[in-house]
Amino acid sequence: MDESQTPTEVKNISFIGRHRFMLFITLSVSVAITIVGVSMYIYSSSGAAQLDLSRPGYVSVRDQVTNSTSEFPNYPNNGPISQSDIDNFKSLYSQQAQKIKLVDAFSGDPLNLDSLVFSNPATTGQ
Amino acid sequence: MKAFARPVIICVGLAIILSGVLLLKVAAQNNAITPQQIEQIRSGCSPLKNTLNQLHVSDALLRVNMGQRYELMLTKLMDRFNSRVSSNNLNNTGLVFVSGSYNTALDAFRSDYILYEEQMSATINIDCTNQPSEFYDAIVLAQTKRSQVYSDVAKLNNLIDQYESAVNQFEKDYQFIAGKIAD
Numbered sequence: 001m002d003e004s005q006t007p008t009e010v011k012n013i014s015f016i017g018r019h020r021f022m023l024f025i026t027l028s029v030s031v032a033i034t035i036v037g038v039s040m041y042i043y044s045s046s047g048a049a050q051l052d053l054s055r056p057g058y059v060s061v062r063d064q065v066t067n068s069t070s071e072f073p074n075y076p077n078n079g080p081i082s083q084s085d086i087d088n089f090k091s092l093y094s095q096q097a098q099k100i101k102l103v104d105a106f107s108g109d110p111l112n113l114d115s116l117v118f119s120n121p122a123t124t125g126q
Numbered sequence: 127m128k129a130f131a132r133p134v135i136i137c138v139g140l141a142i143i144l145s146g147v148l149l150l151k152v153a154a155q156n157n158a159i160t161p162q163q164i165e166q167i168r169s170g171c172s173p174l175k176n177t178l179n180q181l182h183v184s185d186a187l188l189r190v191n192m193g194q195r196y197e198l199m200l201t202k203l204m205d206r207f208n209s210r211v212s213s214n215n216l217n218n219t220g221l222v223f224v225s226g227s228y229n230t231a232l233d234a235f236r237s238d239y240i241l242y243e244e245q246m247s248a249t250i251n252i253d254c255t256n257q258p259s260e261f262y263d264a265i266v267l268a269q270t271k272r273s274q275v276y277s278d279v280a281k282l283n284n285l286i287d288q289y290e291s292a293v294n295q296f297e298k299d300y301q302f303i304a305g306k307i308a309d
Contacts (some may be wrong), residue, residue, distance in 0.1 A: 006227040047236050050243045051190055057179070077206035081214045083304070086297050089207050093293065096199060097286050105192045106276040110181050111269035113262070117167055117174060126170040 132143045159262045167258040228285040235278035242271035
């Protein structure tokens with residue numbers, strides 16, 4: 001072994017060796033932060049955040065979520081088709097379509113500034 | 127060097143003009159509200175925030191419940207019926223076309239709701255006591271985005287009717303074919 005090279009090699013190895021644990025911790029934390037960052041980005045951009053009623057502030061409406069999956073008919077996607085099958089489908093479809101149209105979701109204009117701000121007694125001080 | 131100078135100057139000029147237009151637009155937005163209205167917003171900040179919070183929460187519930195129904199119409203009814211028709215070697219072109227449009231409209235509804243909800247959250251986070259003009263502008267923007275969500279809902283309801291018509295047409299075609307076979 002060349003003794004003149006030994007101190008340099010020992011110096012390099014010992015630096016990594018001395019900080020191995022810190023490097024491991026730093027790398028682990030960096031990976032964890034990156035994964036959390038990516039997860040949060042997916043959570044907010046995919047629309048999951050808007051559907052998540054477990055967030056604070058939504059306590060009052062959590063029990064009002066309806067489980068439509070259980071009441072929705074599961075029309076069989078295979079098998080022969082006859083007039084009765086078509087009639088059955090039309091009946092199921094019509095029932096569900098009626099339920100949807102009864103709600104008229106997001107109608108009205110609750111954000112109309114005239115009624116929200118400028119005519120509201122709470123804001124006009126009347 | 128000189129060859130690059132002209133396009134750079136043009137780009138810089140366009141950027142200055144665009145910035146000026148945007149600044150004017152922002153100024154115009156902020157100036158649309160009168161001082162009296164600003165004072166009304168300042169004095170009624172708390173009840174306003176409460177109203178917006180309530181709307182935010184009720185819209186979230188509506189989104190979950192109605193979103194489920196719209197999705198199930200597609201997956202449990204339309205797609206299944208289309209599949210069944212296809213597996214019987216019958217013509218389902220009209221049905222597939224409408225259900226495809228419905229799927230596209232459903233995606234638009236989801237996207238537009240995300241934009242609306244983000245705008246509402248941003249609006250609620252504005253301090254309307256110290257920033258009444260910004261609050262006013264944010265509400266106007268939220269109103270526009272909510273209208274877009276409603277128009278998506280109207281389109282979905284329309285497509286539900288269209289699919290029903292397509293099914294009726296399919297039924298007529300089926301009866302015609304079944305009658306011909308019987309003969």
